[in-house]
Amino acid sequence: MAILRIDARYVVAYQDGEHRLLENGTVVVDGDRVVFAGRGYQGPADERVDAGETLVTPGFINTHAHLETAPLDKSFQEDVGARQFFYTGLVETLLLQEASIDEEGVETCIEFSMSELIRTGTTTVMHQGVRGRRVAEACERAGLRAYVADGYKSGRWYTPDGNRVAYEWDEDGGLAGLERAVRLVEELRGRGSGRVQGFLSPWQANTCTPELLKESRRLSDELDVPLTIHAAQAVFEVMDIMAAHGMTPIEYLESAGFLGPRAVLGHVIFTTGTSWLNLPGDDLRRIADSGASISYNAWTFARRGIVAESLPRYREAGVNITLGTDTTPQSMIESIRWSAILGKVADRRADSWVARDLLDAATVNAARLLGREDLGRIAPGAKADLLLWRLDGPAMSPVRDPIRNLVYYATREDLASVIVDGQWVMRDGAVLTVDEEGLTERLQRAGERSWARVPAGDRLGRTLEEVAPASLRPFRTTDTKEFP
CATH class of the missing domain: 3.20.20.140 (Metal-dependent hydrolases)
Incomplete structure (x- = not known):
C-alpha cells in the first residue's frame, strides 16, 4: 500500500485526549491508518499532496x-x-x-x-x-x-x-x-x-x-x-x-x-x-x-x-x-x-x-459510543477517515479560528476531498465511488410516483394536497392569445 503525505494550513490533530489545532501540519497515511500527525516528518511518501489553504479534520x-x-x-x-x-x-x-x-x-x-x-x-x-x-x-x-x-x-x-x-x-x-x-x-x-x-x-x-x-x-x-x-x-x-x-x-x-x-x-x-x-x-x-x-x-x-x-x-x-x-x-x-x-x-x-462541543459530538463522542478509539480523531494508529476543507472560498474566508468557520459557515462546496479507510472517495470535488449521473432526475421521478400514491396509503383517503398543501396556489391562465 502506498504512503500518502498531506501538508495543510491546519490539521485538527488529537493529542492528550482532545482535539487540538495544528498549524502548518502534516498527516501521513500508510494503508488504512494514520501513522503521523505533526510537523517535521522525515519519512518516505509515495504520494505527497500540498493541500495549501486547507483544514484537515476527522471524518x-x-x-x-x-x-x-x-x-x-x-x-x-x-x-x-x-x-x-x-x-x-x-x-x-x-x-x-x-x-x-x-x-x-x-x-x-x-x-x-x-x-x-x-x-x-x-x-x-x-x-x-x-x-x-x-x-x-x-x-x-x-x-x-x-x-x-x-x-x-x-x-x-x-x-x-x-x-x-x-x-x-x-x-x-x-x-x-x-x-x-x-x-x-x-x-x-x-x-x-x-x-x-x-x-x-x-x-x-x-x-x-x-x-x-x-x-x-x-x-x-x-x-x-x-x-x-x-x-x-x-x-x-x-x-x-x-x-x-x-x-x-x-x-x-x-x-x-x-x-x-x-x-x-x-x-x-x-x-x-x-x-x-x-x-x-x-x-x-x-x-x-x-x-x-x-x-x-x-x-x-x-x-x-x-x-x-x-x-x-x-x-x-x-x-x-x-x-x-x-x-x-x-x-x-x-x-x-x-x-x-x-x-x-x-x-x-x-x-x-460552542464550536468545539459540536466537533466533539460529530467525532470522538460518536466513536466512544461505537467503542472505537480508532475513529473520530487524527492520531497515529487511527483509521484514515479524513475531510479536506478549502479555506479560500467565500464561505470560509477570512479565517482566524477555522473550527468556528467550519461550524458556522462551511457549505458542502467547501469540502474538497474525502478519504475513508485510506482511500479517496471524493477528490477535488468529484465523487469517485458513486455514479451521480441522472441521480437527481431519478429522485424527482421517484418523488412524483410517491406523491401520486398518497391517497392509497392514507386510511382516510386524503390527497397529498389535503395532508401537505403546496405553498402557493397554481397560477390560473385565462387568456390563451399569443403575444404579438
Missing part, C-alpha cells in the same frame, strides 16, 4: 440515518403538523410516505444518499431501515464506513380518525424481526474489509414490549454490537407509555434493562423537566448513569418548532451527545450548525454549546 460520524427513504422527505414534511399530535410528523406524513414509496424509489434514495453523505462529510453512518442488505452493499461500493440495522418492533401506531393514535400489536412478529436482525449482523461481519457491519435497532420505545427490549440488549451484549432505538421523540409517545406503564420512555427503557454503554437513543427531546411536560424526575441522570448516548438530530425537530431544552443541560448531567441527520438533508454540516445555533437559542446564551 464525521453520523449516528442516526434512514438512507432508504430520507431524500423523499423534501417538500413533503415542512410547514405542516397536526395540533392534536403536538406537530409531530410521525403519525401522519411519515406513515403516508412509507406507504407510498416504491422499490425503484428506494433504490434511488439509497444511491442518492451515498453521494449526499460523502459530499457533506459523513465517513461513518449508522443506518436504520428494513432493507439492510441493499444499504450495506451500497455503502460497500461507495467506500463508506457503515453500521447497518434492520429495524423491528412488537407493534405499530396509526391514526384511525385523524385525531388520536391507536396501536396494532404483533409480539411474535417483533421477535421474528429480531431474529432477522441478528442474521443480518452475522452476515455483515467482515464486510468491506471490516468497514461495513451490523447492529440492532428495535424501532421505538412505544412499539416494543419489555421482553423485546430485554432480549435486544442481551443479544447486543452477546454479539458485541451497538444498539439503538427512537425514544422521547414525541409527546404522544410519552403520554402513551405513561398510560401503559406509569413511566417516562427513558424510565421504561431502564426498567427493561435496555440502557447501557453500547446503546444510543435517537432524539430524546421530551424528557422530564422540559417545558412540554409537567413531569418530575431525572431522565438525563438515568441515561448518564447507564453509559448510554443520545443522537441529537436538530433539523428534523426544528422544522416543526421543537428544540431540545437544552443541550448543555444534557452534557452537565453526563450524557454522551452525538449527532445524526435523520431526515433530509443528510448533511452533517447542517446537523452541526443547527445543533450549535439551537443549543444557544434554547439556553439563551452565546457561550453555550
Whole structure:
C-alpha cells in the first residue's frame, strides 16, 4: 500500500485526549491508518499532496440515518403538523410516505444518499431501515464506513380518525424481526474489509414490549454490537407509555434493562423537566448513569418548532451527545450548525454549546459510543477517515479560528476531498465511488410516483394536497392569445 503525505494550513490533530489545532501540519497515511500527525516528518511518501489553504479534520460520524427513504422527505414534511399530535410528523406524513414509496424509489434514495453523505462529510453512518442488505452493499461500493440495522418492533401506531393514535400489536412478529436482525449482523461481519457491519435497532420505545427490549440488549451484549432505538421523540409517545406503564420512555427503557454503554437513543427531546411536560424526575441522570448516548438530530425537530431544552443541560448531567441527520438533508454540516445555533437559542446564551462541543459530538463522542478509539480523531494508529476543507472560498474566508468557520459557515462546496479507510472517495470535488449521473432526475421521478400514491396509503383517503398543501396556489391562465 502506498504512503500518502498531506501538508495543510491546519490539521485538527488529537493529542492528550482532545482535539487540538495544528498549524502548518502534516498527516501521513500508510494503508488504512494514520501513522503521523505533526510537523517535521522525515519519512518516505509515495504520494505527497500540498493541500495549501486547507483544514484537515476527522471524518464525521453520523449516528442516526434512514438512507432508504430520507431524500423523499423534501417538500413533503415542512410547514405542516397536526395540533392534536403536538406537530409531530410521525403519525401522519411519515406513515403516508412509507406507504407510498416504491422499490425503484428506494433504490434511488439509497444511491442518492451515498453521494449526499460523502459530499457533506459523513465517513461513518449508522443506518436504520428494513432493507439492510441493499444499504450495506451500497455503502460497500461507495467506500463508506457503515453500521447497518434492520429495524423491528412488537407493534405499530396509526391514526384511525385523524385525531388520536391507536396501536396494532404483533409480539411474535417483533421477535421474528429480531431474529432477522441478528442474521443480518452475522452476515455483515467482515464486510468491506471490516468497514461495513451490523447492529440492532428495535424501532421505538412505544412499539416494543419489555421482553423485546430485554432480549435486544442481551443479544447486543452477546454479539458485541451497538444498539439503538427512537425514544422521547414525541409527546404522544410519552403520554402513551405513561398510560401503559406509569413511566417516562427513558424510565421504561431502564426498567427493561435496555440502557447501557453500547446503546444510543435517537432524539430524546421530551424528557422530564422540559417545558412540554409537567413531569418530575431525572431522565438525563438515568441515561448518564447507564453509559448510554443520545443522537441529537436538530433539523428534523426544528422544522416543526421543537428544540431540545437544552443541550448543555444534557452534557452537565453526563450524557454522551452525538449527532445524526435523520431526515433530509443528510448533511452533517447542517446537523452541526443547527445543533450549535439551537443549543444557544434554547439556553439563551452565546457561550453555550460552542464550536468545539459540536466537533466533539460529530467525532470522538460518536466513536466512544461505537467503542472505537480508532475513529473520530487524527492520531497515529487511527483509521484514515479524513475531510479536506478549502479555506479560500467565500464561505470560509477570512479565517482566524477555522473550527468556528467550519461550524458556522462551511457549505458542502467547501469540502474538497474525502478519504475513508485510506482511500479517496471524493477528490477535488468529484465523487469517485458513486455514479451521480441522472441521480437527481431519478429522485424527482421517484418523488412524483410517491406523491401520486398518497391517497392509497392514507386510511382516510386524503390527497397529498389535503395532508401537505403546496405553498402557493397554481397560477390560473385565462387568456390563451399569443403575444404579438
